[in-house]
Amino acid sequence: MAKTMTNISIQPVEKYYAVKEYYGKTLQGSQDLKTDACCTDTQIPQHIKNALADVHNEVLARYYGCGLVAPEELEARRILDLGSGSGRDCYVLSRLVGENGYVVGVDMTPEQLKVAEQYVDYHTQQYGYNKPNVEFKHGYIERLDELELADNSFDIIVSNCVINLSPDKEAVLREAYRVLKPGGEVYFSDVYADRRVPSVLVKDxxxxxxxxxxxxxxxxxxxxxKQIGFIEPRLVEDRPLKIDNPEIIALMGSIRCFSATYRLFKLPDLESGNEDYGQAVIYKGTISHHEQVFKLDKHHLIETGKVFPVCGNTYRMLHETRFKPHFEFIGNWKTHYGIFEGTPIPFDETQAREETTSDCC
Ligand SMILES: C[S@@+](CC[C@H](N)C(=O)[O-])C[C@H]1O[C@@H](n2cnc3c(N)ncnc32)[C@H](O)[C@@H]1O
Known part of the structure; x- marks a missing residue:
């Protein structure tokens, strides 16, 4: 039988209990973590650093996220944070959405929630708001209906190193899809493995x-x-996790883990492939803090003022979302030119074209 970190083995129903114990009692602060899975080393932009500087120290000390969940264009948006912990990301977002925006954090661990709730008034004052624009709810991210979170009610959902902890990831994504407004997105950091993790390790x-x-x-x-309806997940950034603990290295064996940030748009008209309709966009450089370049994902860095050819899905991600006012759109849907250039294809089209135009044998 494979070894585990302790001689305790958790069953699926006990995962909630084990996670609550871990984040509520075992860990007292970021320094107690055994890996850097829950530490962000992404370069933090200056405006986020400024927002972080105003977050209360006790909230910061109990931060266990693995990425940065601050998408662009947040003014006056409604944001939901799944697994908000001590509230660090919620308080940064509370500042970025401004007084007319609203942030809801959901977490199941009472100790973490208590820290988050304790500083609502502190941050409201710190930001000079007349009333709080952030609230925390005690509950499960698989069962948002129990928290009376309505269908199509959030512009953006964020989550930072949480969904991997859920015993029912399908329910989390299904509920996220339900509460997201059409054209909204889930923008979240989480941990992924390069293969399926054996169940004996999952129980540790x-x-x-x-x-x-x-x-x-x-x-x-x-x-x-994709099965839930997020037809084309887009990878924003990723990094391999550093694991220094010899016991953990031995147990994980050849399994490699990564922290990755994805954006999942709720756009039912996306296609399963990247199709070419001869379209392009021009970024106007009008999103605050992103005046030179807009990064839709790791492969789409759209420079201001440049005509940027796009596939139909990218066109929709910019045209049917909160990003629309910041772009000029070129083209339409009249002609389909095949698969978008650069997309891997199952056969060599160039050769096929040469063969059809060459002399008949
Ligand atoms: C790794 S910590 C991350 C916390 C926070 N996002 C941060 O960046 O500091 C994981 C958090 O997710 C919460 N959590 C895990 N599974 C959950 C679930 N199924 N429902 C609600 N909260 C959950 C835990 O209570 C814990 O606070």
Whole structure:
């Protein structure tokens, strides 16, 4: 039988309990973590650094996220944070959405929630708001209906190193899809594995609590997201996790884990492939803090003023979302020119074209 970190083995129904114990009692602060799975090393932009500087120290000390969940164009948006912990991301977002925006954090661990709730008034004052624009709800991210979160009610959903901890990831994505407005997006950081993690490791409370053994194999995640209705997940950034703890290295063996940020748009008209309709966009450079370049994802860095050819899906991600006012749109849907250039194709089209135009044999 494979070894585990402890001789305790958690069953699926006990995962909630084990995770609550881990984040509520075992960990007292970021320094107690055994890996860097729950530490963000992404370069933090200056405006986020400024917002972080105003977050209360106790909230910061109990931060366990693995990425940066601050998408662009947040003014006056309604945002939901799944697994908000001590509230660090909620308070940064509360500042970025401004007084006319609203942020809701959901978490199941009372100790973490208590820290978050304790500083609502502190941050309201710190930001000079007349009333709080952030609230925290005690509950499960698989059961948002129990928290009376309505269909189509959020512009953006964020989550930072949480979904890997859920025993029912499909329910989390289904509920996220339900509460998201059409054209909205889930923008979230999480941990993924390069293969399916054996169940004996999934049952280990420390490996699970450290956000390693609950991680989905990345291709299972992509298929699950598509099946729920998030037709084309876009990878924004990723990094391999550094694991220094010898016991954890031995247990994980050849399994490699990554922290990755994805954006999942709720756009039912997206196609399963990247199709070419001869369209292009021009970024106007009008999104605050992103005046030179807009990064839709790792492969779409759209420079201001430049005509940027796009596939039909990218066109929709910019035209049918909050990003629309910041772009000029060129083209229409009249002519389909085949698969978008650069997309891997199952056969060599160039050769096929040469063969059809060459002399008949
Ligand atoms: C790794 S911590 C991340 C916390 C926070 N996002 C941050 O960046 O500090 C995971 C958090 O997710 C919460 N959590 C895990 N599974 C959950 C679930 N199924 N429902 C609600 N909260 C959950 C835990 O209570 C814990 O606070």
């Amino acid at each position: 409370p420390v490996l699970y609590g450290e956000c390693l053994s609950g991680a989905l194999y990345w291709n299972d995640f992509l298929n699950l997201a």
